[in-house]
Amino acid sequence: MANAAIGRSVPRKEGRSKVTGEIQYIDDLSFPEAIYGTVIRSPVARGKILGVHFEGDFPWDEFIKVTAEDIPGENRQALILNDQPCLAVDRINHREEPVLLIAHPNKHLLIEARKHVRIEVEEETPIYTIEDSDAKKEVIWGEDNILKKYRVEKGNVDDVWASAHKVIEGEYRTGAQEQLYIEPQGMVAKASPEDGVTVWGSLQCPYYIQGSLEVLFGIPADQCRVVYAATGGGFGGKEEYPTVIAGHTALLAWKSGKTVKMIYDRAEDMAVTTKRHPSLTRHKTAIDKDGKLLAMDVEFLLDGGAYATLTSVVLSRGTIHAVGPYLCPNVRVNARALATNLPPHGAFRGFGAPQSCFAIERHMNKVARAAGLTPEEFRNRNFLNKGQRTATGQLIEENVDMQGLLTTALEKSDYHAKKARFAKENVGQRIKKGIGFATFFHGAGFTGSGEKHLASTLGMEADRNGRIRVLAASTEIGQGANTVFSQVAADTLKISYDAIDIEKPDTEKVPNSGPTVASRTSMIVGNLVAVAAKQLLAKLREAQLLGDEYTPDQFNSACDQYIEKHGELKVISEYSQPPGINWDEENYQGDAYGTYAWAAYVAEVEVDTLTYVTEVKDFVAVQEIGKVLHPIMAAGQIEGGVAQGVGFAVYEKVVWRDGVMINNQMTNYIMPTASDVPEIRVFFEEEPYAYGAAGAKGIGELPLDGSAPAVINAVEDAMKIDIDFIPMLPEDLFELIESAANNGQGEE
Amino acid sequence: MRSDVTQYEMVAPKSLDEVLANLSSEPGKWTLFAGGTDLMVLMESGKLAPKNFLSLWGVKELKGISYTDDSMTFGALTTYGELQRHSKVREYFPMLIQAAKETGGLAIQNRGTLGGNIANASPAADSPPGLLVYDAELELTSVDGSRWVPYDGFHTGYKQMKLGEAELITKIRVPRPDPKGVHYFKKVGTRRAQAISKIVLAGFGLMNEGAVKTVRIAVGSVAAITLRCHKTEAFLTGKSLNDSVIAEASEIFGGEITPIDDVRSTGRYRRQVGKNLLKDFLESL
Structure with missing residues (x-):
C-alpha cells in the first residue's frame, strides 16, 4: 500500500495555490x-x-x-x-x-x-454593560434583557458553606476580541x-x-x-x-x-461584525482543610449585544467549561446572557470557554493561596480523573491524566527552578520575571445532542482512474480541512494521498456535513470521511472486485470496473452518535461532549516596571488530543491559538465609544506581531478517541482557553498582584500597582 | 480603500527647481508627498480629502547623507532604512538609528523619510525627539533661496509649523554630539513592531565633575507637538544628580507635559511613564 498519510506532515492540498497566489478569494473572482x-x-x-x-x-x-x-x-x-x-x-x-x-x-x-x-x-437611552443590562436599567430585549439562561446543579452547594474550612470569592472579567x-x-x-x-x-x-x-x-x-x-x-x-x-x-x-x-x-x-462576548464571572468556592474542593458556585454572565445570534450556544459552552477539569461534589452554575446595545457578539474560537476558563484558572490560583498550597499542589489534589463525574454528571471514561500533563509542562518549562530563581532575582530589579500556568480541557464537537441533531452527511465518489473526490460542506479556512480529509480518505482506502481531491463546497454539489465550527471538522467530519471510505470499499468488495489485500492499481481497476457496470461509484456516510451518550438539555445534565482534549500550558513573562509592559518570553503547551493527524498543522493550530490567547490577555482591547468600536484599524487594534509572541513549544500526548477520525479529538479551539490565564498567572507571579480581568494592558497594570501601593499590597 | 484614487492629482517633478516653481506659482495648492506612509493610511481609511500632490520621491537633490567633522546632513528624503545602513549615523547618532528601527516595519522604513516625519508633524512621530535632542537644524527652501532654522521651535501647535506655503524642508543638519555624552532613547509603543508610540523620550546628557554640564530632553505623544523640555533642562544644568534633584526634575517635567487620554493610552499612564523614563535617563548619567 501507499505510505500512510496520517501522522505525517504531508503537503497541504491547497498549499501551492496559496503560496503562488493562484487561489481565488471572493474579491479575486471575476x-x-x-x-x-x-x-x-x-x-x-x-x-x-x-x-x-x-x-x-x-x-x-x-x-x-x-x-x-x-x-x-x-x-x-x-x-x-x-x-x-x-x-x-x-x-x-x-x-x-x-x-x-x-x-x-x-x-x-x-x-x-x-x-x-x-x-x-x-x-x-442605550445600555452598554452586563451590569446595566442585568439591573434592567433599560429593558431593551424581551421582558428582562436575558437572551438565554442555564443552570447546572450537582449536589447542593448551599449545604456546604457553613461547615467549610474556607470560602473564597472572586470576580473576573474578559473583554471583547476581534x-x-x-x-x-x-x-x-x-x-x-x-x-x-x-x-x-x-x-x-x-x-x-x-x-x-x-x-x-x-x-x-x-x-x-x-x-x-x-x-x-x-x-x-x-x-x-x-x-x-x-x-x-x-x-x-x-x-x-x-x-x-x-x-x-x-x-x-x-x-x-461579531466579536468575542465580553464576560463577567463570579466565583464562590468552598474547600476543606486538605485543600479539596467542596463546593463551587459560579455565576457566568455574557454580554450578547443587541440580538441573540449564536449567544445561547456560546453561553452553553462557557457554562459547561465553567468549573474546569476539577472534581467537586457540589456545583452550581448560573449562567445568563444579557442584551446590550452593542453590535451582536458571536462565535470566536473557543466559543465561551476562553471566558469561563480565564475566570476559573485565575480563581484556582486564588483558592490555592487561601488553602496555603502551591497552584500545582492545589490542582493535583482536585483534578478530575477517569471514573469520576463532571459538573454535568458526565462519567469520564477516557484515560485522562491531568497531573501527568501538568508535570510534563512544568518540567519542559523548568517551572520550579525558574519560579524560585525569579523570586530571588526580581528583588530590586526593573524587569520582573514571572512564570504561571493554566490547566484546562475543551469538549470537542457540538454540545450534548448537537451532533445528533445536526445529523451530518458526507459524500465520496470515485472516478474510473481510482481518483477519489470527497464531498463535504466543511470549508477549508486555513485550518487544513482539505488536507486532513485527504489523509483520512487515503489511509482508509489504502491509496495515495495524491489520489484524493476535495470538492469545492457548493450546496448544489455537496451534502451537508455540518458547519465548520466547534473543533469538529477533523474529529467528526474526518470520521465521516473514514466511514464513507469504508462504505466505498464495502461496495467494491460486495461486487467482488476487491480482495482484503490489494495494491493501489488493483483499487483503481476495481473502481473502473464498478463504474463500467453501475455508472457511478458514490457513497454517502451519515453521522451516528457513539453509544452511551445521554444528554438532558432541560436540566443540563449528562454527557456534554463525546470527548475532551486536556491540556496544561505554562507561560513565562517579563514585566517592565518602567513602562508596565508585559511581554511573554516563553510558552510551553502540553496537550492530549487523541491522535496527531498532521504534526505541522497540529502544532500550527496550537501556536496560532496561543498567539491569539496572548493577544486576548495583554494586547487586544476593543475600545468602545457610544456603542461602536473606535479602534477599528489594524494600526490601533493591537494584535501581537511575530516580535511580540515568543517561541511556543508544543508537546502532544495521544490517547486515541475511538469515534474520532483515526483517533483524533478536536483541537482547534483548545489553545484559546488556557493561554490567557497562564499569561496572567505568570504576571501575578512576577508582580505579586491580583489581576482579575483581561485584556490587561500596561495602563491597567499601572493603575493596579498604584492602587495596590495605596492599599499596601504588592511588592513595590 | 475608502477613497477614490481618481479624485487625487499627483505631479512628480524630477528636480527641486520644478518642485519650487510649482509651490511658488500656486501657493497653497500643493501637498507634498514624500514616502506617503501616513498619507496612504489616511487615504485607505477615507480620511484624506481629495488633494493635489507633488511627489518628491524622484527629486535627487533631496536625497543623500553627507558629513563633516562637525556635523551630519541628511537630505529630507533620507529614509529610515538609509539611516540604519549608514555607519556614521550608527556611530554618532544612535537615537536616530533606534527611532528608525522602531518605526513601522521594513516596508515603512524603506519609504518613510526624515523630512516627511517632520513635516507630517505628528506629536507621536519617532524621529523628532532624537532630532530635537541633537539640536537639529532644518534647511527650508523656496524659489527665493534657502534658510537654516533651528528645529526646536519649528512646530508651533498641533500640525502647525513655521513653514511657508512656497517652502519645503530640504535638509536636516545635526551637529556631532560630544563623544562623552550619554544618549537615551525609549519608545513605549503599543507593541514591539508596527506600533505608534504611547510615549517616546529622548535624552542627551553630559556630566562634568559630578554635575550636569549639558542635558537635553525631548518627549513625544504627551503634548500637541514633540516637546523639548527646556524648563527641566534648565533646572538640571549644573546640578549634581541625587534622588531629591531627580524628584524635583520629575515635578518640573510633569508641569511641562500635557498628556491626554486617547485611543492608544491614558494621560495618567503617559505622565507616570514619562517620569519613569526621565528618572531612568538621569540615573544613567
Whole structure:
C-alpha cells in the first residue's frame, strides 16, 4: 500500500495555490458585470427611525435601493431565534445596524454617496454593560434583557458553606476580541424570482446561509445556492455573519436583476461584525482543610449585544467549561446572557470557554493561596480523573491524566527552578520575571445532542482512474480541512494521498456535513470521511472486485470496473452518535461532549516596571488530543491559538465609544506581531478517541482557553498582584500597582 | 480603500527647481508627498480629502547623507532604512538609528523619510525627539533661496509649523554630539513592531565633575507637538544628580507635559511613564 498519510506532515492540498497566489478569494473572482453594494447603517445605538433622507448632489435615481419592504420573504436573520431583522424597520438596537442597502456600478461613487444618506432618528437611552443590562436599567430585549439562561446543579452547594474550612470569592472579567481573519468578509450574489438565489463568498458554513436565504426570500432550499470561495481565515467570525452579508447582497441582486458584489473593507469589518462576548464571572468556592474542593458556585454572565445570534450556544459552552477539569461534589452554575446595545457578539474560537476558563484558572490560583498550597499542589489534589463525574454528571471514561500533563509542562518549562530563581532575582530589579500556568480541557464537537441533531452527511465518489473526490460542506479556512480529509480518505482506502481531491463546497454539489465550527471538522467530519471510505470499499468488495489485500492499481481497476457496470461509484456516510451518550438539555445534565482534549500550558513573562509592559518570553503547551493527524498543522493550530490567547490577555482591547468600536484599524487594534509572541513549544500526548477520525479529538479551539490565564498567572507571579480581568494592558497594570501601593499590597 | 484614487492629482517633478516653481506659482495648492506612509493610511481609511500632490520621491537633490567633522546632513528624503545602513549615523547618532528601527516595519522604513516625519508633524512621530535632542537644524527652501532654522521651535501647535506655503524642508543638519555624552532613547509603543508610540523620550546628557554640564530632553505623544523640555533642562544644568534633584526634575517635567487620554493610552499612564523614563535617563548619567 501507499505510505500512510496520517501522522505525517504531508503537503497541504491547497498549499501551492496559496503560496503562488493562484487561489481565488471572493474579491479575486471575476464577475465583470457586477455592480457594487453597500449597507447604510444606524448612526445611534438605540432609537426610533423617523425617516431616511438622500442628500447631497448625487444621481440618486441611478442607485438601487433596498429597504425592508423589498424583502420577498421574512425580514429576519434565520439563526436560533427570530429577533434580528435583516434590515431595521422602525427600531434601532445598536450602532451600525443595517437600515437600507444601496448599489451602483461605480464603487467610488457608492462609497461617497453612502456618507450622504441620513437616517433620521429619535434617540433613546442605550445600555452598554452586563451590569446595566442585568439591573434592567433599560429593558431593551424581551421582558428582562436575558437572551438565554442555564443552570447546572450537582449536589447542593448551599449545604456546604457553613461547615467549610474556607470560602473564597472572586470576580473576573474578559473583554471583547476581534477575530481579525486576514481576509475581510465579502459576498457576490445573483438572484431573480426565475433562477433563485446564488451567493459566492468567504464563509465557514454554507448550509447556514442556505437556511437563511430560504426564509429571507421565501423560496425552497434548492433555489438557494451557496458557493464557497477560498476563505482567508474565520476563527468563528465567518460562522454566522456571512449570513448577514449574503442576505444583503442577494436582496440587492434580486431587486436590480444584476450581479452584486459587496466586500467589506477592514474598518467596516471590524466595526460591524461579531466579536468575542465580553464576560463577567463570579466565583464562590468552598474547600476543606486538605485543600479539596467542596463546593463551587459560579455565576457566568455574557454580554450578547443587541440580538441573540449564536449567544445561547456560546453561553452553553462557557457554562459547561465553567468549573474546569476539577472534581467537586457540589456545583452550581448560573449562567445568563444579557442584551446590550452593542453590535451582536458571536462565535470566536473557543466559543465561551476562553471566558469561563480565564475566570476559573485565575480563581484556582486564588483558592490555592487561601488553602496555603502551591497552584500545582492545589490542582493535583482536585483534578478530575477517569471514573469520576463532571459538573454535568458526565462519567469520564477516557484515560485522562491531568497531573501527568501538568508535570510534563512544568518540567519542559523548568517551572520550579525558574519560579524560585525569579523570586530571588526580581528583588530590586526593573524587569520582573514571572512564570504561571493554566490547566484546562475543551469538549470537542457540538454540545450534548448537537451532533445528533445536526445529523451530518458526507459524500465520496470515485472516478474510473481510482481518483477519489470527497464531498463535504466543511470549508477549508486555513485550518487544513482539505488536507486532513485527504489523509483520512487515503489511509482508509489504502491509496495515495495524491489520489484524493476535495470538492469545492457548493450546496448544489455537496451534502451537508455540518458547519465548520466547534473543533469538529477533523474529529467528526474526518470520521465521516473514514466511514464513507469504508462504505466505498464495502461496495467494491460486495461486487467482488476487491480482495482484503490489494495494491493501489488493483483499487483503481476495481473502481473502473464498478463504474463500467453501475455508472457511478458514490457513497454517502451519515453521522451516528457513539453509544452511551445521554444528554438532558432541560436540566443540563449528562454527557456534554463525546470527548475532551486536556491540556496544561505554562507561560513565562517579563514585566517592565518602567513602562508596565508585559511581554511573554516563553510558552510551553502540553496537550492530549487523541491522535496527531498532521504534526505541522497540529502544532500550527496550537501556536496560532496561543498567539491569539496572548493577544486576548495583554494586547487586544476593543475600545468602545457610544456603542461602536473606535479602534477599528489594524494600526490601533493591537494584535501581537511575530516580535511580540515568543517561541511556543508544543508537546502532544495521544490517547486515541475511538469515534474520532483515526483517533483524533478536536483541537482547534483548545489553545484559546488556557493561554490567557497562564499569561496572567505568570504576571501575578512576577508582580505579586491580583489581576482579575483581561485584556490587561500596561495602563491597567499601572493603575493596579498604584492602587495596590495605596492599599499596601504588592511588592513595590 | 475608502477613497477614490481618481479624485487625487499627483505631479512628480524630477528636480527641486520644478518642485519650487510649482509651490511658488500656486501657493497653497500643493501637498507634498514624500514616502506617503501616513498619507496612504489616511487615504485607505477615507480620511484624506481629495488633494493635489507633488511627489518628491524622484527629486535627487533631496536625497543623500553627507558629513563633516562637525556635523551630519541628511537630505529630507533620507529614509529610515538609509539611516540604519549608514555607519556614521550608527556611530554618532544612535537615537536616530533606534527611532528608525522602531518605526513601522521594513516596508515603512524603506519609504518613510526624515523630512516627511517632520513635516507630517505628528506629536507621536519617532524621529523628532532624537532630532530635537541633537539640536537639529532644518534647511527650508523656496524659489527665493534657502534658510537654516533651528528645529526646536519649528512646530508651533498641533500640525502647525513655521513653514511657508512656497517652502519645503530640504535638509536636516545635526551637529556631532560630544563623544562623552550619554544618549537615551525609549519608545513605549503599543507593541514591539508596527506600533505608534504611547510615549517616546529622548535624552542627551553630559556630566562634568559630578554635575550636569549639558542635558537635553525631548518627549513625544504627551503634548500637541514633540516637546523639548527646556524648563527641566534648565533646572538640571549644573546640578549634581541625587534622588531629591531627580524628584524635583520629575515635578518640573510633569508641569511641562500635557498628556491626554486617547485611543492608544491614558494621560495618567503617559505622565507616570514619562517620569519613569526621565528618572531612568538621569540615573544613567
